[in-house]
Each structure stands twice: as C-alpha cells, then as structure tokens.
Amino acid sequence: MTHPKEILERHDINAKKSLGQNFLYDEAILARIADAADVNDADDVLEVGPGLGSLTKELARRANRVVAVELDDRMIPILEGELSGFENLKIVHQDILKIRPEDEFARSQSYKVVANVPYYITGAILRHLLQTEVQPSCMVLTVQKDVAERMTASPGKMSLMAVSTQFYGRVRMAFNLSAGSFYPKPKIASSVVKIDVDRRPEGAKSVTDDKLFFRIAKVGFSQKRKQLLNNFKGLGLEKSAVSTWCEAAGIDGKRRAETLSIDDWVSLYQTFPSN
Numbered sequence: 001m002t003h004p005k006e007i008l009e010r011h012d013i014n015a016k017k018s019l020g021q022n023f024l025y026d027e028a029i030l031a032r033i034a035d036a037a038d039v040n041d042a043d044d045v046l047e048v049g050p051g052l053g054s055l056t057k058e059l060a061r062r063a064n065r066v067v068a069v070e071l072d073d074r075m076i077p078i079l080e081g082e083l084s085g086f087e088n089l090k091i092v093h094q095d096i097l098k099i100r101p102e103d104e105f106a107r108s109q110s111y112k113v114v115a116n117v118p119y120y121i122t123g124a125i126l127r128h129l130l131q132t133e134v135q136p137s138c139m140v141l142t143v144q145k146d147v148a149e150r151m152t153a154s155p156g157k158m159s160l161m162a163v164s165t166q167f168y169g170r171v172r173m174a175f176n177l178s179a180g181s182f183y184p185k186p187k188i189a190s191s192v193v194k195i196d197v198d199r200r201p202e203g204a205k206s207v208t209d210d211k212l213f214f215r216i217a218k219v220g221f222s223q224k225r226k227q228l229l230n231n232f233k234g235l236g237l238e239k240s241a242v243s244t245w246c247e248a249a250g251i252d253g254k255r256r257a258e259t260l261s262i263d264d265w266v267s268l269y270q271t272f273p274s275n
Helices: 004-010 027-036 054-062 075-082 119-130 145-151 160-166 210-220 228-235 239-249 262-270
Strands: 044-048 065-070 089-093 112-116 138-144 170-177 190-196
Touching: 027 054, 027 138, 027 170, 027 190, 044 054, 054 065, 054 112, 065 075, 075 089, 119 138, 119 160, 138 145, 145 160, 145 170, 145 190, 160 170, 160 210, 160 262, 210 228, 210 262, 228 239, 239 262
Parallel strands: 044 065, 044 112, 065 089, 112 138
Antiparallel strands: 138 190, 170 190
16 A cells, blocks of 8 residues: 555645544555444445545445535545545545435435544535434444544443533444554544444334433533532523423433433433423
8 A cells, every 4th residue: 555645745745633534544454444333235334534535435435326415526546546446436525524325315215324534524425424314324434533433432431522422323432543643743642433323222213302301401511510409500490490300211410421322312302391
C-alpha cells in the first residue's frame, strides 16, 4: 500500500487539522474495520470521510456497492484516480450532514455505515444518520478513544452522547488503535466502535416521539451534578409535579442523570405529564 505521505506529496497537499484528517494506512487494521462491519458481497455501504481511499478500497473489494462521501474537494481527484477500477463505487463530494440516505438507499434496502469520524462532528453525524427514516443496520466508527468510552458507558457514567447512541442500537467497543496506524500520527488515542442498529433496545422501540424523549434527556443532563428533581424543573414543571412524575416512572428524583439506563429514560418518557 502506498504511504499517505507519498500520495499527499504527489498531489502537493497537506492534511487539514481543521477537518481532523489523520489517514489510516495499516492494511491489517483496515481489514479489521471491514471485518467489524461484517462487510460481504450482499452489502451496500455508506463510507463517511474516505480521505485517500485506503479503507474505501478494502470496502469496495468486499461489498456489493459503496457510496463514499467526502467533504474535502482536494481528495476527490485522488479518490477518482486511486479507485478508478471499482465499478461498484460512487464518490460523492458533499457534506455528510447534507446527504439524505434515502436518496442513495431505497427504503427497503439495508445498508451499513463505516466512518473515520473527527471529534468535532461525531455527535452531529450520529444524530443525522440514526434519526433518519432510512437507518443503517449497523455503524462502525473510528473515533477518539474518550468518545468511544462515552458512547459505550454504562449507568453510573452515562452521558447525553451515551443515551443518544444506545437509544438506537447495541453499542460496543470493537478494538483500540495505535497512533502509528495513522498519518499524520494523532496526539490522542483512537478506538473503533460498532453500533448494531438492528439490535435496538426493546424499550426504545416503543418511543414514538424521539424529540420529546431527547428533550427530557437533554434537560436531565443539563447540570450533571444536580439531582433530577432540580434539573427537570427546566421542563417548565413545578417541583411537586416533577416528584409525582418521577415516582410514576419508578425513578428516585434524587438520582443524577448519569445513573439512569435507557429503560429508565424510556419510563420517564412514557409517564411524562403531557405524554
């Protein structure tokens, strides 16, 4: 495999820190990422941020079809040149947040997402792809290790990101990555996380108003050190009404948001006074 430094020098460009560009080039790691997504010749794959195309090539070798969405216009001619031999590949020059999955994948069509995601946009990408009607069956994401730990946290260390991710599927840490697998080497550790969207928690499936569910969760996490009784007043409820609501949900109002499970949040949603 050609080293990313050589490709960049050939095209007289540099990696952009503003886009979080650290290019994976370890062939064994690229194969492990494709394995984590269990990509095979029956799969359609949406890749976010293909960069220089190293992972794209691995995915295109295995998948039925790959749609690779790249924001940086400097990468497009590189991708088109490096990957010209793959007829099952579509390269899209666009911001992933402006892509409608339903425009690329039919409503009845299952697809998988593979992405090397910069920290600054991780949450936005998750919300954009998981809150759409045409959801992927799974997502395999390369993220900062601390973000991976937040996404996979259990009650006691939950965050709004953990709730926002685990609400949509089973989340697990696949493996960690060394900085030497990237060029340029990042200063922070990275991990690969898998979200099995087709294994969404049963309780979450009963939620019909995602906006209300996340409004409740967001207010619950608004001041992490405060008890739910205090934070939930931000929903426009009197303290007595909050107490009655929490009691109906089977939740001790003196608890903090980080201690609640997905099922606890679902219970709060189901018993919310205006629901």
